Amino acid sequence: MICHILFDVGLFHPKPVGAREGASPDDERVSRAARGERAAFVSLYREHFAEVHTFAARLLGCPMAAEDLAHEVFLALPQALGRFRGQCSLRSYLLSITVRRARQHLRAAQRRRAAESRAMKEVEATVALAADAELARRELAARLNRALDALPLAQRAAFVLCEVEERSSAEAGEILGEKAGTVRNRVFHAKRTLRERLAELSPDSLAGVLEVES
Amino acid sequence: MSLDLLERATRALRETTDASDAAALDRVLERIERPKPSRGLSMRHVRIVAWTLASSLLGVGAWANVTGRVSWFVPEPARAPEPAAAAPPAAPAPRERARRRAPAPAGLEQPEVVDEPAPPELAPEVVPPAPVPDPAPSEPRRDTPKRVAPVAPSATREARPPARLAPPAPDADSLYRAAHDAHFARADYAEALALWDRYLAAAEPGQRWTIEARYNRGIALYRLGKNDAAREALEPFARGEYGSYRRSDARRLLDALPAPSQPARALPSAD
Numbered sequence: 001m002i003c004h005i006l007f008d009v010g011l012f013h014p015k016p017v018g019a020r021e022g023a024s025p026d027d028e029r030v031s032r033a034a035r036g037e038r039a040a041f042v043s044l045y046r047e048h049f050a051e052v053h054t055f056a057a058r059l060l061g062c063p064m065a066a067e068d069l070a071h072e073v074f075l076a077l078p079q080a081l082g083r084f085r086g087q088c089s090l091r092s093y094l095l096s097i098t099v100r101r102a103r104q105h106l107r108a109a110q111r112r113r114a115a116e117s118r119a120m121k122e123v124e125a126t127v128a129l130a131a132d133a134e135l136a137r138r139e140l141a142a143r144l145n146r147a148l149d150a151l152p153l154a155q156r157a158a159f160v161l162c163e164v165e166e167r168s169s170a171e172a173g174e175i176l177g178e179k180a181g182t183v184r185n186r187v188f189h190a191k192r193t194l195r196e197r198l199a200e201l202s203p204d205s206l207a208g209v210l211e212v213e214s
Numbered sequence: 215m216s217l218d219l220l221e222r223a224t225r226a227l228r229e230t231t232d233a234s235d236a237a238a239l240d241r242v243l244e245r246i247e248r249p250k251p252s253r254g255l256s257m258r259h260v261r262i263v264a265w266t267l268a269s270s271l272l273g274v275g276a277w278a279n280v281t282g283r284v285s286w287f288v289p290e291p292a293r294a295p296e297p298a299a300a301a302p303p304a305a306p307a308p309r310e311r312a313r314r315r316a317p318a319p320a321g322l323e324q325p326e327v328v329d330e331p332a333p334p335e336l337a338p339e340v341v342p343p344a345p346v347p348d349p350a351p352s353e354p355r356r357d358t359p360k361r362v363a364p365v366a367p368s369a370t371r372e373a374r375p376p377a378r379l380a381p382p383a384p385d386a387d388s389l390y391r392a393a394h395d396a397h398f399a400r401a402d403y404a405e406a407l408a409l410w411d412r413y414l415a416a417a418e419p420g421q422r423w424t425i426e427a428r429y430n431r432g433i434a435l436y437r438l439g440k441n442d443a444a445r446e447a448l449e450p451f452a453r454g455e456y457g458s459y460r461r462s463d464a465r466r467l468l469d470a471l472p473a474p475s476q477p478a479r480a481l482p483s484a485d
Contacts, residue, residue, distance in 0.1 A: 066231075138226070140222060141226040141227040143223060144220075144223035144226065145227065147223075164224055165228070194220050194223075195220050198223060
């Protein structure tokens with residue numbers, strides 16, 4: 001519980017489960033980037049940005065906020081590399097930074113989503129009943145994002161890592177600095193809450209979405 | 215539908231956010247390589263904050279000045295102790311004598327505090343004639359000595375107008391002494407009243423002991439049973455026209471006086 005709270009306030013740094021003993025492929029570039037070599041940094045950036053950006057987009061549910069968050073993670077990377085001891089893969093380390101720095105961006109995204117939701121209420125039914133499957137899919141994703149807003153950040157991150165990104169609970173635990181069992185527990189509670197929330201979000205229009213989707 | 219709603223929504227979220235946004239990568243790379251603007255406070259921000267603080271201080275200062283609360287943070291000039299507070303206790307004999315000579319008027323309950331002020335510098339005999347059954351801690355001059363050493367003007371009384379610091383004229387001085395002697399030493403309130411009136415007529419408006427003389431005159435009127443005149447003389451003190459000087463005493467005296475509609479009492483000592 002204390003770890004959960006510390007994680008939420010960004011004071012808990014992940015201690016990866018099963019720290020790696022051997023050298024990772026990123027090791028050399030990491031040490032060069034940590035020394036300030038621009039080429040090494042750009043190389044790492046080009047390799048990992050897409051994954052960080054995608055995870056940020058799924059975690060925040062907002063492409064603009066995701067871009068800002070990914071930008072922030074890589075801006076912080078040179079300093080963060082100074083603390084990186086190779087306990088986990090650089091990818092997991094970057095995603096853990098993303099989760100820690102997501103709180104502010106998540107609040108902004110939630111505010112933006114709430115405002116958009118109010119503004120779009122009038123056309124909601126039209127969109128939901130649209131014949132276009134792509135529109136319906138986007139609408140369903142948007143609804144899940146709104147439902148995710150009801151979750152605490154730790155549960156949200158666990159759900160996105162395990163269910164949306166289909167990572168194992170062990171890998172998610174490495175990113176979140178938690179045990180796999182804790183991650184699974186969070187995912188379980190997150191799914192229960194999300195099912196309730198999705199059912200509350202105008203069932204009629206959701207039925208329309210499902211009909212189009214099927 | 216084999217998948218439940220959550221699984222469909224999860225799949226939709228997975229598919230609508232993929233890693234193929236190459237344009238975003240280029241934008242972020244451009245932002246990272248662009249020099250970041252300083253987060254420090256610019257001079258403009260500092261100026262805005264300084265102006266806000268200064269105007270707030272000015273506003274508060276003006277408000278405090280207008281409402282008289284400026285004394286909260288402006289150190290007052292050296293406060294003079296109450297004149298009687300610096301005076302040693304009065305001898306009991308004159309007090310008893312005064313009490314015998316000036317009993318409370320019949321039908322009028324004696325107020326708790328009947329103190330006549332005495333200027334420490336000019337009026338050596340400062341004897342409160344009335345009994346003091348319930349001395350208040352803030353009234354230390356009740357036991358005023360018969361003779362007190364002159365006190366520096368700055369240490370005489372709080373909030374005294376500067377004009378009162380002017381030395382009184384010699385004839386006014388002697389009138390004051392005589393009135394004080396008649397009032398406190400001999401408890402001859404009729405004579406004291408006449409002398410207080412003469413002193414107030416002779417003294418200049420801002421002269422030093424006029425306020426004390428006015429109060430003593432009110433006390434003399436009270437002792438003589440001249441209720442209406444006493445009320446008229448004491449009401450300004452009770453209203454606070456002279457600040458806190460004798461305000462509570464005047465209120466107690468006024469409370470002890472009968473209502474204005476009641477017939478005047480017989481004069482206790484003049485009869």
